[in-house]
Amino acid sequence: MAKGRTEPELSLGPGDLVARWPGIGYTRAQELGNMGVKTFEDLLGLWPRRHQDRSVITPLRMLRDGETATVQGEIHSVRYDPAKKILRVQITEGRVTLMAIFFHATWIQRQFHEGYHAVFSGKVEKRWNQLNMVHPELQVLAPGERPFLGFIPIYPLSGSLKQNFLQRMMRDIVPRFAPQLPDPLPPDIREQQGLTNRAEAILHQHFPADLPSLEESRKRLVFDEFLRMALAVLIMHQIDPNTPGMVQNPGGPLVNKFLASLPFPLTPGQTHVWNEIQTDLKNPSPMARLLQGDVGSGKTVIAILTMLAAVDSGFQAAFMAPTELLAEQQWLVLQNFLQPLDVPVAFLTGKDRNAREYRAALKEGTIPVVVGTQALIADRVEFKRLGVVVVDEQHRFGVKQRARLSQKGEYPDMLVMTATPIPRTLALTVYGDLQVSRIVGLPPGRKPVETIHLSYRERRFAYQTVMTAVKQGDQAYVVCPLVGGDDEESQVKAAVDLAEGMKKVPGWRIGLLHGKMSSKEKTRVMDEFRRKELDVLVATTIIEVGVDVPSATVIVIEEADRFGLAQLHQLRGRVGRGNKAATCFLIADPKTDQARERLEAMVHYQDGLKLAEEDLRLRGPGEILGMRQHGITGFQLANPLKDLELLQRARRIAREILQRDPQLMAPEHRLLRHWVGGALEDGIPAQVLH
Structure with missing residues (x-):
């Protein structure tokens, strides 16, 4: 503990609030709280982003131009130029001097006092026979204080927190509290x-x-x-291995009629997965299977087969989607397939005026299949005999929501589906004992989507392609950028502005879709787009998953560098769902190497799993999943890849x-x-x- 600082309370323990540590105060405690740090135990887990090697202090006389070094000297002068907003701090060691230069950093000035010592770490620049360091890492030493050398932690910061303050605090706190854990x-x-x-x-x-x-x-x-x-x-x-599940019949009449009604046979990838699921359904132990399938690989067909196996066996099936828009999309698809088989499909959301009637029918067992949102897990929703649960786009649901739907039946079979490709290492980690299946390959007739990265100067070509597609009777999406922030409000404003601008193009019928619209408005716009009453749909990332319009052949993604690879891949999957060639334009002038690499990966790879591995490498696991x-x-x-x-x-x-x-x-x-x-x-x- 440096001289002149108040001693902390002896009774403090790891579970106590950091605000009780001398010198932290209310403001710093709030800023630490913004980083998830409330207690001393939390603070111990605030890991350094990196370490800087300051194990050796280089004498000033030994410095060379261009090298990175750590130096120490007495503060000789502190000069601030208010016109240029430049702070110059000169340290001396014998007859040799070094000038540390700081731009727009008036807060640093208060730390320096002539006669104190300072330690600077940074790149040395020699100009006009003067040694300089620009914005070096710094440590100011009060009289009698020893320099902090070795591998120095560089911590993440928030608000007005300063690196020097955190390092000093951690030097006292970590050795005190770590042994108490x-x-x-x-x-x-x-x-x-x-x-x-x-x-x-x-x-x-x-x-x-x-x-x-x-x-x-x-x-x-x-x-x-x-x-x-x-x-x-x-x-x-x-699940207790002795827990009785439900034995289902995957070879019943409805399953066979549905297979016979398909305009195409199952792909080899679908057949392989369906065989795995049939084995699960015949087994009395509850099925818990994760189904991965790239965009357009035919996961919905597998879900329908699984639900029909339950209906054939005298059970009910529930299909839960994360949003009303996606739930309605799936309901329309299921209706299209199941109406010819005389299998009623109900649609249940939190706002449905027929909700009471549907709930009664589910309880009585007169509705065999229901599609819905989280309304399905409400306490008042009861099933007579729930046999199969299908959860779509699992990465948007929490464990609790999924578990609550399962509890609606006596351990029903569960199929969890996602189009977000997840590397096996992460799937094993996050999904635990779920058996993992993956549909490999696309249905017949599907063509790869050509992906083109254009700068803002070249973006005219993308909209010329949209114009050509519209003239040929096809449709297009334009995904708006995030402007002025990453919140939904800014994205909605961008979409509205973009749509208004495009409406000025003669002959174009423009639609607008964003998350702030009511469910009724969203449904109306999507129906108009499906019926080809709109040529171009300007949208936010609300169209990321589940939207299926086969006549859409072009998608333009503005400011594509702001999106992750998994999200870009999902957006690209909105086109190419028919038998025509499709194009995805990525409009961006990327400002970082990582953003450039993401766009290059999109251009070069069609395989979602390969892109997910790239995303994991570039951004880490947390953001993908x-x-x-x-x-x-x-x-x-x-990092699951690095630390496999x-x-x-x-x-x-x-x-x-x-x-x-x-x-x-x-x-x-x-x-x-x-x-x-x-x-x-x-x-x-x-x-x-x-």
Whole structure:
């Protein structure tokens, strides 16, 4: 603790609020809170973004132009030029001087006092025989204070928080509180896996003595993240093997009539997946299967077969979609296929005027198939005999919503579908014991969508292509950019402005679709577009999934660099759904290398799984899956691609632990039980851990 600073209370523990630490104050506590840090234990988990090697101080006389170095000297002068907003701080070491230059950083000026010492780290520039550093990392030393050397943590910041303040605070807090945290990993597992204890790992992740200690600490903490996630997911999907499920008949008359009515045979990929599902349906254990299929691969046909197997067996089937627009799309598709088979399909949303009538029919069992949104999981919705649950676009649902629908029946068979391609490493981690199936290949007649990246100067070509398509009787989408922020309001404004501009083109019939419209308005616009009463649909990313209009052959995505790869791929999937060639235009002048790489990947790859792996490599797992939407917190240090070996080890250990102790009730697992409970945002459900 540096001189002149108030000593913290001796009674403070890891669970106490950081606001009680001397020098933090209300404002800094609020800014730490914005980063998810409330307690000292939270603060220990605020991992550095990187470390800077300041283990060696280079004498000023030894500096060379262009090198990166850490230097120390006495502050000789502090000069601020208000006209140019430049701060110059000169330090001396003997007769040699160095000038640190800061632009637009008046707040730094208050830290410097002549006679104090300063440590600067940065790139050396030599101009007119003067050594300079521009915006170096800095540490100002009060009289008697020793410099903080070694591998220096560089932390994420929020608001007015300063790097120097966080580093000073962490130097005092981490060594004090890390040893007080219990280690949830049983000693035998820790020794077997060759891992350091957790307190030491936390300390060295913040302040490593050298690179090997940093690597060892990361190895332990990454293993912890994987183990915690694996245990949480496996527990969420725990079903007693003796739990009786429902035996379904996948070869009944409705299934056979439906297959015979299809205008095309199942693709090899669909056939393979359907065979896997048939095996599950015949088995008395409840099915829990994840169905992955690229955009347009024919997942809906597999879902219909699965639901008809339930109806053939005397059960009901429920199909849940994340939004009213998608639910209505699927309802129309199901009606089209099932009406000729005399299978009624109800549509249930929270606002449906016929909801009471439908709920009564579901309870009586007179409605065999229902499509809906989260209204299906409402307490007042009851089924007579729910046999199959199909959940579409799973990444938009939380674990709790999915579980609540399952509880509407006596362990019904569940099919979870997603068009968001998920690399196997992540699917295994997030979906736990769900069996993973993937439809490989596209239905006959589907052509790859040509993808072209255009700069803003070249975007005229995209709209000329739209004009040509419209003249040929085809249709187009234009996806509006995010303007002035990433919120829905800004996106809606962009869509409205874009649509108004396009309406000035003679002969074009322009429609507008965005999330702020009422369900009735959305339905009206989509119906008009389907009936070809509109030529171009200007939309927000509301059309990302589920919208199926075969005559749409062109999509223009403005400011495409603002979207992730998975989202771009979904948007591209809105075209090419008929038998005509289709084109996707990505309009962007990317400002970062990562954005450029995303657009290049879109141009070069059609395969959604390959794109998902690229997205994982570029952006990390959290953003691809929206892990918090699963009810499970994401990774901070771990990367499933980079750390695949540790992921596999952690999953194996998780399985071994739960085989011996399914509810983590053993004394040696008490800390694990509490630790894993925190991995689920609302805790592990009571029916699993009781």
